[in-house]
Amino acid sequence: MFSYYRGDGEEKLASMVSSLYGDQRVFLFSNARTAEYIFLKSLGLPVGSNILMQAFTCNAVVNPVLWLKLNPVYIDILPKTYGMDLQSLKERIDGESKVAILQHTFGIDGEYSEHIEFLKSKGIYVLEDCAHALGNGELGVKGDAAIVSFGIEKILSTRVGGALIVNNPELLPAIEIEYRKLKYMGWLSTFTWLINPVIWRLLRKLGSLQRVVSLLLNRIGVVNMGFYRSELKGLRPSAYPRKLSPVLCDVVIDQLRFVDDNLKHRCYINDIYASALDVPHLRGVSSVRFPLVIKDLGVLNMAKKVLDSNGVYYGDWYNPLVYPASTSIEAMGYKWGSCPVAEEVSRHILNLPTGFSVSKTRALEISKVVRGVLV
Ligand SMILES: Cc1ncc(COP(=O)(O)O)c(C=O)c1O
Numbered sequence: 001m002f003s004y005y006r007g008d009g010e011e012k013l014a015s016m017v018s019s020l021y022g023d024q025r026v027f028l029f030s031n032a033r034t035a036e037y038i039f040l041k042s043l044g045l046p047v048g049s050n051i052l053m054q055a056f057t058c059n060a061v062v063n064p065v066l067w068l069k070l071n072p073v074y075i076d077i078l079p080k081t082y083g084m085d086l087q088s089l090k091e092r093i094d095g096e097s098k099v100a101i102l103q104h105t106f107g108i109d110g111e112y113s114e115h116i117e118f119l120k121s122k123g124i125y126v127l128e129d130c131a132h133a134l135g136n137g138e139l140g141v142k143g144d145a146a147i148v149s150f151g152i153e154k155i156l157s158t159r160v161g162g163a164l165i166v167n168n169p170e171l172l173p174a175i176e177i178e179y180r181k182l183k184y185m186g187w188l189s190t191f192t193w194l195i196n197p198v199i200w201r202l203l204r205k206l207g208s209l210q211r212v213v214s215l216l217l218n219r220i221g222v223v224n225m226g227f228y229r230s231e232l233k234g235l236r237p238s239a240y241p242r243k244l245s246p247v248l249c250d251v252v253i254d255q256l257r258f259v260d261d262n263l264k265h266r267c268y269i270n271d272i273y274a275s276a277l278d279v280p281h282l283r284g285v286s287s288v289r290f291p292l293v294i295k296d297l298g299v300l301n302m303a304k305k306v307l308d309s310n311g312v313y314y315g316d317w318y319n320p321l322v323y324p325a326s327t328s329i330e331a332m333g334y335k336w337g338s339c340p341v342a343e344e345v346s347r348h349i350l351n352l353p354t355g356f357s358v359s360k361t362r363a364l365e366i367s368k369v370v371r372g373v374l375v
Contacts, residue, residue, distance in 0.1 A: 009249035032162030083110025276367030315351035
């Protein structure tokens with residue numbers, strides 16, 4: 001039934017996304033990792049080519065590289081932007097480096113102008129990862145292409161979908177060929193995604209049983225947690241790669257219409273945290289989550305306990321530094337010790353919520369609770 005519904009959602013969504021990013025060509029997928037996969041595949045790179053990416057990321061960024069038998073090369077990060085460090089990039093680049101994935105972590109500008117200039121001078125393609133920055137048209141327009149996500153725990157609460165925005169027209173013909181080969185998501189997974197928001201709302205009422213019940217439902221395919229188990233080991237699930245179902249395009253459109261308000265709200269809440277917790281350089285960011293590094297692990301654990309007892313849903317992107325927990329770091333090809341700053345930040349990170357569920361009063365309460373632990 002869902003496979004037969006077409007409507008005009010697909011065209012509308014592509015055009016809405018395109019208008020946010022300088023009217024460039026947009027391709028829609030079931031998630032951002034598929035957008036990255038198709039981008040890389042369309043380049044026809046030799047097996048074993050090096051793909052430069054930062055540590056302190058998600059396995060969804062590394063996996064498309066592994067699925068194509070390419071080689072992830074991890075670059076260290078700058079603590080200020082949580083993005084790629086130019087110096088570390090220069091040290092790790094070599095003749096086999098073909099693509100760099102520049103991640104705007106948490107929606108913070110990675111300040112990549114110099115990186116991009118350098119990479120272009122070496123003939124290396126640039127994919128900007130704007131999975132956390134959907135709707136911020138200042139990010140994602142300098143590289144050859146960019147990915148955005150409509151998926152779980154990102155800017156929108158649609159939970160599913162992603163897009164590839166192509167800035168370099170020379171790359172379009174090969175991407176079009178790959179895109180034409182794809183099927184839409186199947187009706188069962190489309191249906192599962194449609195009912196997921198309702199299921200999650202019910203699951204939240206289960207309190208401490210939520211985790212066990214959601215894992216069980218995930219096993220039988222009724223609840224989608226954003227990852228298949230095989231992805232933890234770097235394997236490609238048979239459900240990828242797919243185009244986003246037209247009916248789900250309609251769902252994304254409903255939320256994307258309010259993306260400006262969404263980003264304004266996030267910026268407002270972000271600024272409350274930045275002032276209260278004394279992180280002035282993060283002011284003015286529409287962060288998908290507000291990152292806080294707490295040096296003392298005892299204090300970090302205490303902060304988590306206090307937030308738990310106040311019913312605050314906080315996050316731990318990215319701990320471990322290839323997220324989520326139980327991702328096989330070996331399968332991801334990361335060598336411990338190779339990116340010391342990313343490892344250190346990963347151990348000490350705490351993310352505070354910035355979405356519509358957090359009001360000004362709540363953000364002030366959360367700041368007060370965290371400040372109380374920090375002093
Ligand atoms: C930095 C980053 N890029 C890309 C992705 C992939 O997004 P999606 O879940 O839409 O595949 C994620 C996923 O969590 C992410 O954190």
